[in-house]
Amino acid sequence: xxxxxxxxxxxxxxxxxxxxxSYAQQKLVPAQSDIVFVSKQMGVPVEGRFKKFDxxxxxxxxxxxxxxxxxxxxMASATLGVKETDAELPKADxxxxxxxxxxxxxSGAIKGxxxxxxxxxxxxxxxxxxxxxxxxxxxxxxxPNTTATGAFTLKRLVFxxxxxxxxxxxxxxxxxxxxxxxxxxxxxxx
Numbered sequence: 001x002x003x004x005x006x007x008x009x010x011x012x013x014x015x016x017x018x019x020x021x022s023y024a025q026q027k028l029v030p031a032q033s034d035i036v037f038v039s040k041q042m043g044v045p046v047e048g049r050f051k052k053f054d055x056x057x058x059x060x061x062x063x064x065x066x067x068x069x070x071x072x073x074x075m076a077s078a079t080l081g082v083k084e085t086d087a088e089l090p091k092a093d094x095x096x097x098x099x100x101x102x103x104x105x106x107s108g109a110i111k112g113x114x115x116x117x118x119x120x121x122x123x124x125x126x127x128x129x130x131x132x133x134x135x136x137x138x139x140x141x142x143x144p145n146t147t148a149t150g151a152f153t154l155k156r157l158v159f160x161x162x163x164x165x166x167x168x169x170x171x172x173x174x175x176x177x178x179x180x181x182x183x184x185x186x187x188x189x190x
Contacts, residue, residue, distance in 0.1 A: 028055040032183035035073065039156070040173040052077035055182070061139065061190045064112040069120060071105040093163045100127045108132070116140060116190050126159040139190060146187040151179040 035050045052074035059067035076097040078089045090097040107122040116139045124133045137150040156162055156176050157169075166172055 026057040026059065026184060026186035028057065029183040029185060030054065034181045036179045037176055038179070039176045042171060046080065048078055048080040050074065050077050051079060057184065057187075059110070060188045061112070061116075061118075062188065064110040064118055067107070067110045069105075069107040069110070069122070073103040075101060075103055075126075093166055094161060096127055103127075105133075124154070127161065129159045131158055139187070141187070141190055144185060146184040148182040148184060149180065151177055153177050 030053065033053075035053055036047060037049070038045055038047050040046065050073050054072050056068075056070045059069060075095040076090050078095060079086050080089070089095050092099075103124070103126040105122055105124050107120050109121045111119045111121075113119060118137045118139065120135045120137055121132065122135070123130050131154075133152060133154065135150055135152045137148050140147050140149075153175050155174050156172075157167060157174050161176075162172055
């Protein structure tokens with residue numbers, strides 16, 4: 001359960017902060033957005049989510065290579081929906097929020113694949129550990145609103161999530177799937 005939260009945090013880290021001025025009107029709508037992480041604990045899928053995150057976006061679908069995307073995730077906002085488990089997530093073995101309050105993601109390259117599909121490569125930082133990740137993203141639009149969806153898998157142990165007794169992958173799997181849906185405003189037409 002705690003690993004799912006970690007994966008979600010990792011994804012949020014993947015979208016860290018950036019200096020974006022040319023597309024200042026582009027905004028993430030957090031109340032209509034979601035970051036979910038899913039891990040397996042003793043073979044059973046466990047889902048968690050991050051409740052607080054933000055993004056800075058400078059992106060034109062017609063010129064994806066010039067785009068910049070940065071996300072920050074408040075690691076203490078992770079929840080598995082169980083009070084006792086949620087109390088463990090901020091501790092040093094899991095997210096260590098006293099020392100690492102945020103996870104970040106900063107795009108390095110955005111590649112258009114056609115039909116509203118993109119590949120975003122960037123640096124995800126969780127618990128002070130950075131790793132390059134590739135995130136597939138699909139954009140859909142309805143009027144002025146854009147929705148970005150995607151999913152990727154990360155290895156929790158690379159980011160020191162689930163230390164000590166929790167590093168046993170027979171208890172909590174190393175793979176954590178991060179899934180997201182981001183509601184955006186101000187994005188140019190596809």
